[in-house]
Amino acid sequence: SYRAAKRHFQEITRFGKYATGNSLIGYLVYNADYLLIGRLLSTQQLGFYFFAYEKSRLTSVRLLKVISDVSFPAYSRFHTENERLRMAYTSVTVAGFAFIAPVTVFLAIHAGEIIPFVFGGKWGPSVLIFQILSLPVLVNAATSGVGSVIYAIGRPEISFRIMRWMVVPLVVSYYCGAKLGGIIGVAIAVALMKSFASGIKLGVTLNHLRWRLWPVFRPLLMILLGSLIAGAASVAVRMLEFDFSVWVSLINT
Numbered sequence: 001s002y003r004a005a006k007r008h009f010q011e012i013t014r015f016g017k018y019a020t021g022n023s024l025i026g027y028l029v030y031n032a033d034y035l036l037i038g039r040l041l042s043t044q045q046l047g048f049y050f051f052a053y054e055k056s057r058l059t060s061v062r063l064l065k066v067i068s069d070v071s072f073p074a075y076s077r078f079h080t081e082n083e084r085l086r087m088a089y090t091s092v093t094v095a096g097f098a099f100i101a102p103v104t105v106f107l108a109i110h111a112g113e114i115i116p117f118v119f120g121g122k123w124g125p126s127v128l129i130f131q132i133l134s135l136p137v138l139v140n141a142a143t144s145g146v147g148s149v150i151y152a153i154g155r156p157e158i159s160f161r162i163m164r165w166m167v168v169p170l171v172v173s174y175y176c177g178a179k180l181g182g183i184i185g186v187a188i189a190v191a192l193m194k195s196f197a198s199g200i201k202l203g204v205t206l207n208h209l210r211w212r213l214w215p216v217f218r219p220l221l222m223i224l225l226g227s228l229i230a231g232a233a234s235v236a237v238r239m240l241e242f243d244f245s246v247w248v249s250l251i252n253t
Contacts, residue, residue, distance in 0.1 A: 011154075018156035025163045029197075032171050033190050040178045049183045052129035053190075055115075056107075060100045060137050067096045068148050075152035085149065086211050093145045094219045100141040101220075105227040108134035109235060132187040139195040142220050146205040158204060166197045 033053075037046045071092045078085040107114060108131045115127050150158050170193050177189030206213055 015154060015156060018160045019151070021160045022156055022163065025160070025167060029163065029167060029170055029194075033174050033186050036171075036174050036178050037183060037186055040175075041182060045183045048123070048126045049129055049186065051119075051123055052126040052187070053133055055126075056104075056130050056133040056137055059103055060141055063096060063100060064141065064144050067092060068144070071145065072148045072152060075149055079153045082209060082211075085152075086209070086216070089145055089149055090216050090219070093142065093216075094223070096145075097141050097220050098223050101138060101223050102227040102230060104134050104137050104141070105224075105231045106234065109231045129183060129187045132184070132191050135191040136194040136198070138224070139198050142217065143198040143202045146202050149209070150205055153209075155208070158208060159201060162201050162204060163197070166193075166200070169193065170197065 034046065034050065037049055071088070074088050074092075075085060078088055111127045111130045115123050115130065147159060150156060173189040173193045174186055177185035177187075179185070181188065203213075206216070
């Protein structure tokens with residue numbers, strides 16, 4: 001009927017409006033740091049920052065894109081079954097985080113050795129930035145799935161309204177970071193503010209769906225703890241190897 005067709009058209013238009021708004025705001029938020037560094041600092045510093053930012057996200061972005069493409073149809077199928085949707089979201093998020101967290105923690109801990117070895121010593125100034133930006137990589141791996149859930153239940157306005165209010169604080173924090181601490185300051189601002197924005201979106205989404213936080217994220221905390229322990233163990237092994245080599249050289253002399 002005409003009324004049904006009109007209602008469907010309005011729903012599609014509303015969905016498309018907010019989805020487009022999310023894309024535009026996302027583009028601004030995820031490029032504001034580049035623009036400010038290029039404007040306030042130097043091309044060389046922008047290069048170091050861009051390198052660290054892109055390399056820190058390389059593995060996670062590709063994997064999360066695949067996960068999103070695969071999981072979205074399942075989320076859409078369960079959009080009226082809250083418990084099955086929660087179980088699907090939890091399973092998918094845990095699976096992705098179980099791979100991303102250990103890799104990210106290991107790379108962050110050993111970035112001072114890996115980056116110069118793989119890409120050359122000229123990228124040494126990017127090491128600390130890489131390590132700082134590993135924080136939002138972990139947070140994104142734990143929370144990015146809510147974006148697919150939001151779209152699956154037909155509520156893209158949730159993300160839009162959150163990001164709309166976050167744009168100004170994000171950009172202001174990047175600006176202050178650039179002014180006060182150069183590219184390191186920007187990296188800290190990006191790590192903290194993007195993690196905070198992801199947390200807000202997650203909290204609002206879970207509240208809308210009436211999901212409790214602990215059952216969803218308890219397995220993620222266990223994975224993160226295991227990753228940190230493994231990372232600490234790798235550092236200890238390297239230190240023991242160094243001490244052993246020192247002792248051997250002293251004995252031989």
